[in-house]
Amino acid sequence: MPRPLVLILDFGSQYTQLIARRVRELGVYSEIIPGTAKLAEIKARKPDALILSGSPASGYRAAAPLPDAGIYALGKPMLGICYGFQVTQQLMGGEVSKAKHAEYGVATFVQDGKSPLFKGVPKRFKAWMSHGDEVKALGPGWLRVAHTTNCAFAAARHRTLPFHLIQFHPEVVHSPWGKQVLSNFLFGIAGLKDGWTMQHFVRDAIREIRAQVGDGHVLCGLSGGVDSTVAATLLHRAIGDRLVCVLVDHGLMRLNEADEVRRELGEKRGLNLRVVDARKRFLSELAGVSDPERKRKIIGKEFITVFDREARKIGSVEFLAQGTLYPDVIESASAGHGAQVIKSHHNVGGLPARMKLKLVEPLKWLFKDEVRELGRALGLPEHLVDRHPFPGPGLAVRVLGAITEPDLDALRQADAIFLEELRRAKWYGRTWQAFAVLLPVRTVGVKGDERSYEKVLALRAVDSVDGMTADWTRLPHSLLARAASRIANEVRGVNRVVFDITSKPPSTIEWE
Numbered sequence: 001m002p003r004p005l006v007l008i009l010d011f012g013s014q015y016t017q018l019i020a021r022r023v024r025e026l027g028v029y030s031e032i033i034p035g036t037a038k039l040a041e042i043k044a045r046k047p048d049a050l051i052l053s054g055s056p057a058s059g060y061r062a063a064a065p066l067p068d069a070g071i072y073a074l075g076k077p078m079l080g081i082c083y084g085f086q087v088t089q090q091l092m093g094g095e096v097s098k099a100k101h102a103e104y105g106v107a108t109f110v111q112d113g114k115s116p117l118f119k120g121v122p123k124r125f126k127a128w129m130s131h132g133d134e135v136k137a138l139g140p141g142w143l144r145v146a147h148t149t150n151c152a153f154a155a156a157r158h159r160t161l162p163f164h165l166i167q168f169h170p171e172v173v174h175s176p177w178g179k180q181v182l183s184n185f186l187f188g189i190a191g192l193k194d195g196w197t198m199q200h201f202v203r204d205a206i207r208e209i210r211a212q213v214g215d216g217h218v219l220c221g222l223s224g225g226v227d228s229t230v231a232a233t234l235l236h237r238a239i240g241d242r243l244v245c246v247l248v249d250h251g252l253m254r255l256n257e258a259d260e261v262r263r264e265l266g267e268k269r270g271l272n273l274r275v276v277d278a279r280k281r282f283l284s285e286l287a288g289v290s291d292p293e294r295k296r297k298i299i300g301k302e303f304i305t306v307f308d309r310e311a312r313k314i315g316s317v318e319f320l321a322q323g324t325l326y327p328d329v330i331e332s333a334s335a336g337h338g339a340q341v342i343k344s345h346h347n348v349g350g351l352p353a354r355m356k357l358k359l360v361e362p363l364k365w366l367f368k369d370e371v372r373e374l375g376r377a378l379g380l381p382e383h384l385v386d387r388h389p390f391p392g393p394g395l396a397v398r399v400l401g402a403i404t405e406p407d408l409d410a411l412r413q414a415d416a417i418f419l420e421e422l423r424r425a426k427w428y429g430r431t432w433q434a435f436a437v438l439l440p441v442r443t444v445g446v447k448g449d450e451r452s453y454e455k456v457l458a459l460r461a462v463d464s465v466d467g468m469t470a471d472w473t474r475l476p477h478s479l480l481a482r483a484a485s486r487i488a489n490e491v492r493g494v495n496r497v498v499f500d501i502t503s504k505p506p507s508t509i510e511w512e
């Protein structure tokens, strides 16, 4: 039996990704498509239910994204959230305009009538609102289900069709009854079956990869990070030796990283893996370069050259696999809309245009923690799937200023000590990212009876959900003390350790 699919029509709300996640957490597969997708595209995906997301737009303004009105004639179970509520009313004979009282934050809902959407939810309940427009009158055939003090129509349902509309956001944590509401929609109203797990994802993804690739060949750049490791393992399951992986060892990786990937993927799992030792080449191109953006550009350019050359040796390849995740898709898309470039991230895009390869992106619907779960479902060891994010330019942006081999070695050692201590104290999995940064600053110290004049090393640990904003992790003092003492004693060239206590913004996570 095909798995049930919930299609989420995205009108640009910052919470759309969260809706998809919550639905998957409830054991039903969901995908997001643009809210303005044509009816034919929606029908082709054969959804079992539709969810219309929120939006920063106003449905009654000229530039607003509108759904194809044909979706309402499909008669599929439908949940409209916030803007999804308003735009549905607008297209189905209701009246929408600017709210007298915009509501941002927790509001108290009072139910006016019975609705299967609110089964098990108290008559008065709290939920999160974020809207400047509101429904002033419902279209014909619609019934009011709830109101708030400021909002006469805060939830509605259709008299005969399985259409439900809510002004609040059930997907955010500030709506304590949100999970119940989503569950009522999926299982009560839409009658879907749960039971979707990562194993189902693996099975579906393998089928889709085979359908896309046919008997073609796929090239996959491996970085040692979670995303490319998981993507390559999945592709290997789907197409075996027709996947060729290339790991460009640019000498800027973490301690033993290239070896571990070679051992786990190449030797243990038999992936067709080529490791290109380009350490000398990268170091010589980077010699004496201290500007962070110049460093990034050089690494990006060299990477493409080395990867391209290796690809040519392989012969005919038609596809390029990338471990792009959903947040990458969103971030690149929003960057394309004039957002300022803070740091040029070179690992999304760049390669395919030049190499004329078609993209295979099997992880593009998933979030980072879902990718980790997928990695576990594929049997990858924990120390590979729980790895923290690592920037494409690697340690080059963590040895501040010009890079030398001894500095890279010192940083690699210090980083490994810090991570080892974090793991030992069971803090590694509780931080989004933790690492060491070598500063181009020397200070005076004393080792034994001798004066030393050596570099400063900074430790950084941050909590974050997506890397876009972050706060520094309140690590226990005892852990920091142990890491600092070991680093200053064991790593040659370092005699002082400091801990970074700035958030993002105003800082960024990486120092360069």
Ligand code: XMP
Residues within 6 Å of the ligand: 296, 342, 343, 344, 345, 346, 347, 389, 390, 391, 392, 393, 433, 467, 468, 504, 507, 508, 509, 510, 511
């Ligand atoms: P920043 O330093 O911008 O980093 O706060 C946010 C997240 O992105 C990672 N990062 C990069 N990743 N190429 C990448 O693939 C890059 O050039 C790059 N720069 C930063 C960073 O490690 C953090 O997780």
